[in-house]
Amino acid sequence: MQIKPIENPCLIVVKLKRWERKECKPNSLPVLHKMHVKVGDTIKVISGRDKGKIGEISKIFKHNSTIVVKDINLKTKHMKSREEGQPGQIIKIEAPIHSSNVMLYSKEKEVTSRVGHKVLDDGKKVRYLVKTGEIIDSDENWKKLKEAAEEKTEVAAAAPAADSP
Template sequence: MAIKQKEKRPLHLANKMNIKKGDTVLIISGKDKGKEGTVSRALPQVSKVIVEGRNIVKKHVRPQGQTRQGGIIEKAMPLHVSNVMLKCTECGEATRVAHDRRPMGADQKERPVRICKKCNKVIEDRTRSS
């Protein structure tokens, strides 16, 4: 019997995730429970994230002509977003995330920010350089 896969939704209808590319996360369940890593890719359409060096599986690949050699490769597979917890950039602890609008940038325009539930400080966005 085939396993029914979760349908991909268009990006404008995708789930909102509190975790973004570049965040440091703590894995709270699964075979890598208790380990930390950096999110290399976020997949909001299927509510998953890929963490560098975690959830590694061995995949058997066939050679494709002259371009790709066959063999066994190690690949990081996606984890469901509910199985990881964001680490705060200020207090360094795994935390839940709150959202707020705060004045930011040179123009002091109100922008949405993520806030640590433990220390109530803004979680820095590592992908932005502002």
């Protein structure tokens, strides 16, 4: 068997046992914790097995304050063969890590920092890095994220069309 990464790995999601209770509000809705990071932020892992690694957030789970970071906290998953002719596989998938184990990272200054909130002169509320003063929620960052999301949807839409005869 060969170990090979997959382009779109499935995510490990924490499932609660029947006897475990979710933290709920009085109206029985689950509590969604506020997070200091968002999808697309560059972060550095500050504790755990992957301490010191730098990556970009690809997914957030607010109910248990965990995040999935691209190419960090990789776990091996053994896949059984689904068809007779297809062999089994060992794949690498990205597992979630707790948001308290990461800090925002500035690529320009190469330093980690806490996040702060401030209101600009035009009345827009933004997040910024406390150490460097660098603004995270700028219009340029949002445009980059939107373009990347559009490219992914275009590639996903084009892939099935290419597979059909």
